[in-house]
């Protein structure tokens with residue numbers, strides 16, 4: 281269904297990653313969002329429209345990549361796996377037909393099979409150099425393929441096989457548990473042979489690499505191999521601009537979110553510190569119709585089970601939102617991509633509160649922003665894939681369908 285837009289306010293989607301939570305005894309049986317001092321978010325909730333969303337399906341926990349795919353109004357089949365998203369996120373050029381993996385630089389035992397540390401102690405010393413050298417070594421392969429390795433942050437990176445252009449159904453080589461052997465494919469398809477070859481060659485080369493000698497001297501774990509994860513290729517997706525007829529931009533700090541925004545065609549997509557994001561978003565709205573702004577630290581605190589830090593992170597974002605109050609000609613949707621309850625330290629399938637505030641947006645009876653308040657919001661409880669449509673409608677920008 282093609283949405284027809286009417287003229288109206290500019291739009292902003294602000295995501296606090298993993299925002300949703302459960303009530304916590306130490307917070308007086310409130311969630312971190314309910315317990316936070318957040319006058320701006322409460323103001324937007326009071327003078328706006330509230331509701332809750334399920335990221336994909338009621339009760340189903342999902343990853344951030346899938347959750348953002350749904351927030352942008354796309355479907356699961358548009359999601360290309362993490363490899364291509366990470367590649368775009370770190371600024372690697374990716375063409376249709378290229379096969380991309382996200383990788384961990386890892387520490388292997390002398391046999392080159394048992395994984396001692398899946399993240400090589402998270403130490404990034406020398407990994408730029410290792411990635412560069414590994415690119416040239418792997419490009420001398422019996423398959424006639426061009427292979428590029430990139431280091432991003434900490435132990436993370438990306439491996440791109442150029443012009444693969446064929447089937448690639450392949451599992452991650454990451455055993456997930458340390459002390460176990462790397463999971464290598466056993467079949468005799470070209471992709472199986474390629475993955476086995478990349479694994480063996482990387483270990484042989486990196487085991488004796490000068491950088492790893494220096495890492496050991498410094499008391500760091502050697503990065504003597506790589507784990508391949510999230511294989512995927514770009515898909516033919518309708519770009520955001522075409523889908524909605526809106527010129528859209530994105531702002532985030534982390535590769536996954538920069539990548540997903542680029543994947544759906546937001547442009548420009550800028551990597552910024554949290555403190556700069558809202559000012560820049562307002563500036564971008566002069567030449568764009570829509571800006572996506574992502575904050576990550578709420579999710580990090582949740583994974584650490586640190587509900588006080590999560591509450592503080594929400595309060596920090598709240599202070600950054602102050603300039604929005606003075607903006608006219610703007611409608612903003614604020615939510616999380618999924619719930620990450622501090623008690624679980626992982627994503628859950630709980631409903632996530634959202635609010636819409638701004639030009640034309642109707643007001644409901646909700647007084648504050650929070651899980652328990654949003655239940656009474658007049659936007660109801662919906663699937664995340666409808667949120668863009670609900671934002672467009674609330675701000676008076678949707679034309680009648682079937683007119």
Ligand code: ZN
Pocket residue numbers: 297298343344347579617618
């Ligand atoms: Zn997330």
Ligand code: ZN
Pocket residue numbers: 298344579583620627
């Ligand atoms: Zn998370």
